[in-house]
Amino acid sequence: MIHAIIFICSLNHNCVYISDDWGPYQTIDQCLDRTTSMHQSALIILPKYRSVSSHCTKSKFISEGVKA
Numbered sequence: 001m002i003h004a005i006i007f008i009c010s011l012n013h014n015c016v017y018i019s020d021d022w023g024p025y026q027t028i029d030q031c032l033d034r035t036t037s038m039h040q041s042a043l044i045i046l047p048k049y050r051s052v053s054s055h056c057t058k059s060k061f062i063s064e065g066v067k068a
Contacts, residue, residue, distance in 0.1 A: 005019050005035075016049075
């Protein structure tokens with residue numbers, strides 16, 4: 001199963017990952033379609049943020065750090 005996650009940042013570099021609640025998806029294409037709609041919705045809800053990237057992953061969450 002594939003989960004959709006997007007990464008957005010504000011103009012002052014406050015960045016967040018947003019994980020999809022609708023998935024998981026069966027294919028990468030379904031996930032990529034979902035990330036497109038997530039970016040569009042996020043920019044309406046959070047107009048001071050800009051889209052940075054999209055991720056389709058087997059994990060619902062992205063973690064960073066040495067032991068991630």
